[in-house]
Amino acid sequence: MITSSLGKCNLDGLYFLGITLTTDLKWVGFEQVHCIKTTGNGLKTSSGGWQKSFKMGNWIINHGLTYFILVVWMAINIFIFVWFYFLYDLGDRFFYTRHLLGSALAWARAPAAVLNFNCLLILLPVCRNLLSLVRGSFVCCGRTMRKQLDKNISFHKLVAYMIGLMTAVHIIAHLLNVEWYYNSWHGEYDALSMALSRLNDSGNTTYLNPIRSTTTTPNLLVFTTIAGITGVIITLALILMITSSMEVIRRSYFEVFWFTHHLFIVFFAGLVIHGAGRIVRSQTNANPPYNITFCKDHIEDWGKKKMCPVPQFAGGFPQTWMWVIGPMVLYVCERLLRFIRYIQAVKYRKIVIRPSKVLELQLVKNGFKMDVGQYVFLNCPAISQLEWHPFTMTSAPEEDFFSVHIRSVGDWTQKLISIVEQLPEGAQGPKMGVDGPFGTASEDVFDYEVAMLVGAGIGVTPFASILKSIWYKFKDSNPELRTRKIYFYWLCRETHAFEWFADLLQVLEREMEDRGMGDFLTYKLYLTGWDQSHATHVMVHADADTDVVTGLKQKTNYGRPNWDKEFEQVCQENPTSVVGTFLCGPVVLATVLSKKCVKYTDVDPRKTKFYFNKENF
């Protein structure tokens, strides 16, 4: 072992790679150590060449399955597109249709098929109760599989983009189709087109061209056919849904997004009826003895020669409903389930108003079972009939109630707090509907031998639940608990809104000391919003036993953590463990941490491995 100023480095990996070293490692960080070659004196770092391949293995461990699923999805889309394209572009039944429309027929029908597939998929990721069920029953399948379920909203957005793109292609192709049908009717193309267009829907002939009279314009055709009207309506619904889901609108005015998004009901209703008009027509008697190569040039022989009966046409059977009926039923069940949960009675066990306008509600509901780090949706009819807001639960499953801590951040929360403040002592709060609980990655926290928990700002909330639960499990010697060491990083601007959490940490700290388990939990607090007066205060009290700000034994750090240092420390203290990193905080921090996890994960299975999990709402 070589000691550097940074502490001890485990260099076994380097001998494994056949690199020898001098003992002159004064300043090197963990990354450089892997790439050092010796010279006579001093050190040089190698170029990034093999360092990149080293990182690739880590990347596969952390992100591989996600990208694999995306590749499979894209492959299915491409397959469907190509299959249906050639079905319409090469099939004999469509020969005459193609004569009028060219390849625009295939260009319209292929996206339609892809749209069917994606409209099937789009409803599934938003069935959160269904996903909870799947997550619960896949306990055997390993955490990597279940982690994919956390990315449901991202997948929903991706599918939505594909729907938008395919809709655009479909519409453009049909615009061309309608125009060319119109031109065919008016004899602007060859004689065959004219003959085909003039086939009537009477007696023993069936029509091909949906434009049936000289006065029908493309506009009129669209607004007098089922396909046309439903097409315009559902496209409008889609556009409104998309514009109101833009990040700007969603983050600032969630209600506009939520209510407009319910236009999906119009979208699906219209989508299912869209094909009912059977406007895309194919030839029904195209099989031999029909000789298409002869008949197409001898219009005058139609109906007179045996091999050229008059071509008969019929529209295709509408298929969209077959694709989407399953997910629609599932989604209806999902909403029904949410409604049933809503009407179940919820009683208040305790209401506490914490400092800095934080409201703690302890609630009891029949048959409610939760896991750590899960969240619930709350609805208060007294404030708003239709709004459901998510809150992470701060109680542990071992307790006989569930609690949420609500901060005053928007209209709804402000109104709730003001209602509660006006209640007399000991009274029940306003009627509350609770939907949930819904699972998150935090359920996996007990599976890791070593856990790194990072809570930034309001993101510290799920960790209240986790820490309490770990402590209960530890006291009961619960065999489910594989964790033997926890590193907790608490980042916030100032601790004002989180005094309740500091209290919790104090209690835990005391209990652990009483049992001589001081090592079990290592926590570090980072105040990122310090100023000069803070610093002076701290300097003056530098010798005190407990921290001046939080009253905890662990001293508060100022500024942001140096993640390289933290990861190294974890690596050193746990050289052979699997470390789970859990973050609840801003996206920027998630990027930083996931990169560090990839960087510090050892491809050698005997060494430290980091897995990154992000909590998402």
Added chain:
Amino acid sequence: MGKIEWAMWANEQALAAGLILLTGGIVGVAGQFRDWEFAAYAIAAGVFVCLLEYPRGKRNKGTSVERTGQYCFTVCVKSFGPLTRNYYVRAFLHAAICVPGGFILATVLGCVCLGIASLIYLAAAIRGEQWEPILPRKESARKPVGESIKLPPQNPPPRPPAEMRRKRAEDLEAAAYVNPITVTANDD
């Protein structure tokens, strides 16, 4: 529904409508449809609407997020003064622009979308919203500093007492100096 600035959504809708109008117009002209003149008009109208709607306005509450590279558009739009600031003008302008799009199929969708955007702008105008340009913050917003900061310091910086500062020889681990940032070695 809380304090929603309808203009934000109207802006997104109008920008989308402009793009749809433009696409429909291109298809109409490229396919040489009947009455393609309407399609040509739609191209021009689509481009105009996109240019007008690209710069986002400043929000009354909260942070305004700019679109990439919108500054030059902001300057152009700002130069029209009350014509672009007032949302009633925009509502009626969009309503008027969208009408010719309804005559041919290729641009019908753009027409209806722009009509909806016009209605949302009307709602915004009735609520008294206005378009404010997002301009870069001026440098003079910094607090003025006293003159004494420019003179060299008179006193040494505050330090904890000497016995805390002295490095303890018996405790090498604790006395080691930890670099928060990695330092590169000299090649010598």
